Each structure stands twice: as C-alpha cells, then as structure tokens.
Amino acid sequence: MLSFLSNTLKTFRHGIHPGDYKDLTRNLSIERLPFSEELTIPLSQHLGAPSKCIVKVGDEVKRGQIIAKPSGFVSIGQHAPMSGTVKSIEMRHHPNGKMVESVIIKKDLFSPQTFYNEHAMDWENLSADELISLIQHGGFVGLGGAAFPTHVKLKTPEGKNARFLIVNGVECEPYLTSDHRVMLEQSEDIFLGIRILLKILGAEKFYIGIENNKQDAIDFLGENIPEDMNGEVVALQTKYPQGAEKMLIEAVLKREVPSGKLPIDVEVVVQNSGTIAGIGMMFRFGQPLIERVVTITGPGIENPANLLVPIGTPLTDVLEHCGGLKENTRQVLFGGPMMGAPQSDLDVPILKGTSGILCLTDEEVTIKEEFPCIRCLRCVDACPVYLNPSRLGALAKTREYEGMLDFHIMDCVECGSCSYVCPSNIPLVQRFRVSKALLREQQAKQKKAG
Ligand code: SF4
Numbered sequence: 293m294l295s296f297l298s299n300t301l302k303t304f305r306h307g308i309h310p311g312d313y314k315d316l317t318r319n320l321s322i323e324r325l326p327f328s329e330e331l332t333i334p335l336s337q338h339l340g341a342p343s344k345c346i347v348k349v350g351d352e353v354k355r356g357q358i359i360a361k362p363s364g365f366v367s368i369g370q371h372a373p374m375s376g377t378v379k380s381i382e383m384r385h386h387p388n389g390k391m392v393e394s395v396i397i398k399k400d401l402f403s404p405q406t407f408y409n410e411h412a413m414d415w416e417n418l419s420a421d422e423l424i425s426l427i428q429h430g431g432f433v434g435l436g437g438a439a440f441p442t443h444v445k446l447k448t449p450e451g452k453n454a455r456f457l458i459v460n461g462v463e464c465e466p467y468l469t470s471d472h473r474v475m476l477e478q479s480e481d482i483f484l485g486i487r488i489l490l491k492i493l494g495a496e497k498f499y500i501g502i503e504n505n506k507q508d509a510i511d512f513l514g515e516n517i518p519e520d521m522n523g524e525v526v527a528l529q530t531k532y533p534q535g536a537e538k539m540l541i542e543a544v545l546k547r548e549v550p551s552g553k554l555p556i557d558v559e560v561v562v563q564n565s566g567t568i569a570g571i572g573m574m575f576r577f578g579q580p581l582i583e584r585v586v587t588i589t590g591p592g593i594e595n596p597a598n599l600l601v602p603i604g605t606p607l608t609d610v611l612e613h614c615g616g617l618k619e620n621t622r623q624v625l626f627g628g629p630m631m632g633a634p635q636s637d638l639d640v641p642i643l644k645g646t647s648g649i650l651c652l653t654d655e656e657v658t659i660k661e662e663f664p665c666i667r668c669l670r671c672v673d674a675c676p677v678y679l680n681p682s683r684l685g686a687l688a689k690t691r692e693y694e695g696m697l698d699f700h701i702m703d704c705v706e707c708g709s710c711s712y713v714c715p716s717n718i719p720l721v722q723r724f725r726v727s728k729a730l731l732r733e734q735q736a737k738q739k740k741a742g
C-alpha cells in the first residue's frame with residue numbers, strides 16, 4: 293500500500309511549548325567518535341535485572357563479542373564495544389549516582405577496530421520467539437532515554453493483540469537531535485527494523501510520529517516508505533511531552549491508555565526510532581548494540597555535535613572531543629533539560645540510554661526563589677495526564693504521601709511540565725519524584741510483610 297503524509301497536524305491534549313534550541317545541532321551530520329583508552333560497561337544500564345558477566349580479568353575481547361548474558365527475562369546481553377583486554381571488573385560510578393558493577397576494557401592498540409563477526413541475519417526464516425531472543429541477546433533497550441529492554445515490549449501477552457506499531461520519532465525534549473539525525477541518515481535500517489518488528493508483533497500497520505520541527509525527516513521518511521509496506525508518517529504539532537508513550541498514542545491514534553494500563557491494552561506497541569534503526573542494523577550486519585548516537589549540546593560546550601559514541605566511553609572524553617566545557621558551565625545533564633539527570637562526576641560512562649549530553653551555563657541554572665501557590669491552575673492546564681499538580685504539591689510539601697495516592701500521583705509521568713509553567717517557581721516534579729519513590733518503597737515493604 294502506498295504511504296502518504298497527513299495534511300493536518302495531530303497532537304494530544306494539554307502539554308507545554310518550551311523553546312526547542314535544536315538549531316545548535318540539527319544540521320550536523322553524525323560523526324564517529326574515536327575509541328577511548330578504556331571503556332566502562334556497567335552491568336546494569338537498563339530497567340530490570342543486571343546482566344550476568346561471563347568474562348574474567350585478563351580475557352581478550354573482540355568488538356561486538358558478548359561479555360554479559362541476560363540474567364532473566366527482563367534483562368539483556370552486553371557486548372564489548374571495542375577490541376581489547378578486560379582490565380578489571382569492579383564497582384564504578386554510574387550516571388544514576390550509584391556504584392554499579394562494571395567491566396573495564398582496555399583498548400588493544402594493535403588490532404584493527406572493526407566488527408569481528410559481520411554477517412547478515414536471515415530474519416525472514418526465523419520465528420517471532422527466535423527474533424525476540426536475538427534482540428534480547430543483542431542488548432537492545434529503548435534508546436530514547438527510558439532504557440526499558442526492547443524485547444519485553446515485543447512479547448505480546450496472552451489474549452492481547454498488537455495491531456499497530458508506532459515508531460517514536462518525536463524527540464520532544466528541547467536541545468536533542470540524535471533521533472532526528474538517525475531518521476535522516478539511517479532510513480534503510482529503520483525500514484528493515486520496522487519490517488522485523490511487524491513480523492514479530494503480527495501488526496497490520498505502522499506509523500512514524502514526528503514533530504513538525506523536523507519537517508525534513510517527515511518529508512524524507514514519508515517519501516521513502518517502501519511500496520510494499522503498510523505505514524505512514526504522521527506529522528505532529530511540536531509539543532512537550534509528546535514523546536511519552538501514552539501521549540504519542542493519543543496524538544497518533546486518538547486512543548487513550550487508561551490509568552494503570554499499558555499501550556498493548558489499546559493494541560499498540562511503541563518503539564523509539566533509534567532503537568528500531570539499531571535493530572535493523574543488527575539484522576543487516578550482525579552488530580549488537582555497542583554504540584549509539586548522542587547529541588552533545590547546550591550553551592556550555594564549545595563545539596556541539598551529534599556523535600556516534602561507543603557505549604562505555606567516559607563522559608570526559610566526549611566533552612574533550614567537543615572542545616571542552618566553557619568557563620561558566622555550571623551543570624552537565626544526561627538527557628534533555630526537562631527530564632535529564634544532572635551529573636556530579638564527569639568520569640561516568642555513556643550508557644545505552646544516553647540520548648544527549650546537555651551543558652548549561654550559570655545563566656540557565658540560576659535557582660529561583662520559591663513563592664506560595666497562587667492557585668492560577670496553569671499546572672493543571674499543562675499536565676498531560678490530567679492530574680492536579682497544585683493539590684499534589686501542597687500534599688507533598690506537608691508530607692501527606694498517602695493522601696497523594698487519592699489524587700493519582702502514581703500516574704504522574706514526571707515530565708516536569710507543571711514545574712515549567714509554575715509562576716511561583718514551586719519545584720513540583722522534584723517533589724513528585726521523591727514522593728513516588730517513598731510510596732513505592734512503602735508499598736514494597738507492605739507487600740513483603742504480607
Ligand atoms: S504532575 Fe507529573 S505528569 Fe503532570 S505535569 Fe507534573 S510532572 Fe508532568
């Protein structure tokens with residue numbers, strides 16, 4: 293069936309319009325970052341159980357060779373992003389602030405840094421379960437930032453039906469352009485990845501959702517959908533947080549995922565465009581997920597770029613390659629400004645889920661004085677999941693966490709839209725993150741106590 297472009301711009305209800313600041317990197321082609329002297333591969337860089345290490349200190353490893361296996365269903369394989377020697381296996385700082393067991397690989401100076409086992413995979417003759425297993429062992433996670441193991445979403449539960457695949461090409465966080473560049477530069481991988489996922493899911497149609505601040509990607513992918521594929525590119529209004537699964541499904545298909553339910557409950561599976569390109573590439577060349585495109589940007593970095601970075605590269609090496617930080621740089625985040633995580637240690641490694649590195653200066657990071665709530669309800673208008681952040685904020689401030697459950701705090705997607713619009717500078721999302729973590733801990737304790 294012929295593909296076509298939508299004439300009207302779709303979107304979800306509520307949300308906000310932060311400035312996009314993507315001009316710094318949107319026209320910069322992807323550039324390959326040279327290998328560092330050492331890479332640090334944390335055994336946990338995804339949601340779920342850490343991978344199980346299968347190498348030992350002193351082992352020689354080749355680029356693409358498996359070094360850790362999945363330790364359960366919600367777990368993935370991990371591979372050596374460059375050839376070298378396992379120097380140590382030790383606890384190292386993780387971008388999430390914790391210490392995590394990691395495999396340290398020292399670069400082999402004399403071996404060519406080419407992929408050791410290049411071969412196309414015969415995906416058309418494999419079953420859905422075999423394909424899912426290859427994706428799990430290939431180490432795929434959501435590259436948009438969530439790092440949820442890809443294969444888990446592809447295993448359709450009994451009694452459910454995945455009719456539609458939505459490719460998430462929204463990239464709604466300001467500053468980031470890594471997905472944008474992948475969509476322009478790796479369309480062959482994206483369409484192959486889509487074919488494979490459609491086969492696994494038995495889905496009848498795919499949609500590629502892209503915001504209209506990436507018109508070149510909308511046009512390019514729309515014009516190049518292969519004639520035998522049933523899909524379309526859906527041009528979306530530019531709005532945050534449209535990259536959140538539930539918002540994207542509402543924007544593209546006008547289907548609402550009910551509270552506590554999953555996309556599959558409305559017959560949809562969503563996968564990030566970069567993840568799909570990576571899967572396409574694995575089936576074309578046999579290369580597992582050992583590198584990813586990262587946007588390095590913000591007013592605090594000398595030379596912004598879109599780089600293809602080996603997983604495990606130290607953040608310091610990436611920053612140095614981009615000319616280093618400016619003198620007045622105050623904060624470095626993994627991810628975008630709305631949901632990104634500030635880093636206190638610049639030696640942490642780039643992870644599979646690192647979509648961007650944002651460097652902000654004094655000007656952007658000034659802490660504003662907090663004032664009392666004036667009940668303007670701007671936060672209520674902004675919240676994409678129809679919560680009352682004003683009420684929730686008041687409960688969080690007085691530590692009435694149990695009461696927050698009645699106001700559906702667990703449905704909060706932590707997008708930060710409410711904090712962004714609040715004229716009283718109340719750090720709403722920060723309070724909600726803490727409240728949710730405490731409530732989860734409390735619920736786990738209660739469950740354990742029976
Ligand atoms: S309450 Fe949660 S979901 Fe709603 S706007 Fe705030 S952070 Fe986003």
Ligand code: SF4
Nearest residue numbers: 665666668669671714
């Ligand atoms: S936006 Fe801020 S000031 Fe306005 S109602 Fe919400 S919490 Fe109160």
